[in-house]
Amino acid sequence: MNPLAISIQTLALQGPIPASEVMALALYDPEHGYYRRAEGPWGFEGKDYYTALDLGPLLGQTIALRLEAAWKRLDRPSSFTVVEPGAGRGWLGRDLLASATGDFAEALRYIHRDDNPAARRHAEEALAPWPGKVHFASESESLRPFTGAVMSNELFDALPAQPWRFDGTRWTMEVLTASGPEWHASDESEPQAWFEGVMAAKGETLEASDGSIWCAALPRVVSTLAGALTRGLFLAIDYGDTAERLLAKGSDLRRFKGHTVDGKWWEDLGESDLTADVDFTRLASLLEREGLTETGHQELSKWIRTHAPLMAWEADWQKLPATDRMKRMENLLQLTLPGLMGARFRVLEAWRG
Numbered sequence: 001m002n003p004l005a006i007s008i009q010t011l012a013l014q015g016p017i018p019a020s021e022v023m024a025l026a027l028y029d030p031e032h033g034y035y036r037r038a039e040g041p042w043g044f045e046g047k048d049y050y051t052a053l054d055l056g057p058l059l060g061q062t063i064a065l066r067l068e069a070a071w072k073r074l075d076r077p078s079s080f081t082v083v084e085p086g087a088g089r090g091w092l093g094r095d096l097l098a099s100a101t102g103d104f105a106e107a108l109r110y111i112h113r114d115d116n117p118a119a120r121r122h123a124e125e126a127l128a129p130w131p132g133k134v135h136f137a138s139e140s141e142s143l144r145p146f147t148g149a150v151m152s153n154e155l156f157d158a159l160p161a162q163p164w165r166f167d168g169t170r171w172t173m174e175v176l177t178a179s180g181p182e183w184h185a186s187d188e189s190e191p192q193a194w195f196e197g198v199m200a201a202k203g204e205t206l207e208a209s210d211g212s213i214w215c216a217a218l219p220r221v222v223s224t225l226a227g228a229l230t231r232g233l234f235l236a237i238d239y240g241d242t243a244e245r246l247l248a249k250g251s252d253l254r255r256f257k258g259h260t261v262d263g264k265w266w267e268d269l270g271e272s273d274l275t276a277d278v279d280f281t282r283l284a285s286l287l288e289r290e291g292l293t294e295t296g297h298q299e300l301s302k303w304i305r306t307h308a309p310l311m312a313w314e315a316d317w318q319k320l321p322a323t324d325r326m327k328r329m330e331n332l333l334q335l336t337l338p339g340l341m342g343a344r345f346r347v348l349e350a351w352r353g
């Protein structure tokens with residue numbers, strides 16, 4: 001057993017630990033947390049998962065167009081700062097900087113914000129071609145007010161989250177005990193009020209096995225990021241769905257290990273990735289509470305079909321060598337076909353100014 005699993009087992013002997021606390025330690029324990037390890041877990045070969053950025057540049061190119069449109073809407077400021085929390089290897093920043101052109105490219109500044117040490121090393125390499133434009137910030141550094149954009153890919157699904165279930169008469173939350181995972185009754189009122197409000201708005205009552213995920217850190221993270229954005233676009237891409245659909249499916253934590261996925265969040269602590277669906281209804285309402293407007297979210301596949309530079313993509317694609325053409329095709333299909341990434345992910349956009 002690894003040192004983190006041993007210390008969590010010891011803790012569990014003293015009493016049940018909420019799943020969200022286990023997830024926090026498993027991912028962010030300063031010494032043994034999955035996102036604090038010296039070696040990164042990314043990519044296709046022998047690793048735990050890949051993100052849309054591993055598939056090719058289509059996501060970054062599409063975001064570049066959305067950010068350029070935001071820059072134009074702001075009357076083309078001479079400085080347009082893009083903050084990326086959870087920036088990981090910096091590949092989205094790289095794809096954005098590589099596809100921006102003209103005066104927009106001149107105005108672009110990029111801030112990589114992520115304390116993941118393995119990812120940071122990759123990011124320094126990936127972003128090396130733009131030395132004057134890139135700044136690395138730690139997660140604790142306070143953000144100075146800026147005009148531009150906040151963009152993120154798979155940040156919110158990596159925040160510690162707590163599974164909740166309605167058992168027919170009362171609310172329960174998933175905990176880790178010395179003998180394994182269990183559901184224990186809880187009277188913590190805020191998540192329950194949120195879930196019940198969602199059902200009431202739909203005009204329905206709760207049924208046994210309805211349940212969802214509650215991310216306690218969400219208001220703080222949203223407030224830090226949105227609070228510093230004086231004018232511009234907030235754009236988040238993540239696994240997740242509306243509050244209503246998450247409740248209906250009984251959303252739970254997921255474990256990724258060696259490209260397989262299951263619900264055993266209590267196993268291989270610190271050595272496998274844990275993620276939770278993002279409640280986009282709640283994320284949107286928190287952004288609105290911060291004063292952002294025009295908030296909306298949709299499936300990634302629809303967003304890509306609406307905003308991606310598909311005509312240019314087609315022309316470039318024809319000129320590529322055969323293996324690169326195959327990769328580009330896979331990039332496009334993964335982001336657009338139902339059942340693949342395009343349907344499992346959503347894109348949220350909100351506006352300030």
Ligand SMILES: C[S@@+](CC[C@H](N)C(=O)[O-])C[C@H]1O[C@@H](n2cnc3c(N)ncnc32)[C@H](O)[C@@H]1O
Nearest residue numbers: 035051085086087088113114116139153154158
């Ligand atoms: C699933 S990874 C995504 C990495 C990258 N965006 C990608 O798509 O490859 C989540 C990252 O979010 C980072 N993270 C978690 N909480 C954060 C926070 N509050 N601020 C900034 N980064 C955070 C983690 O360290 C981790 O590198």
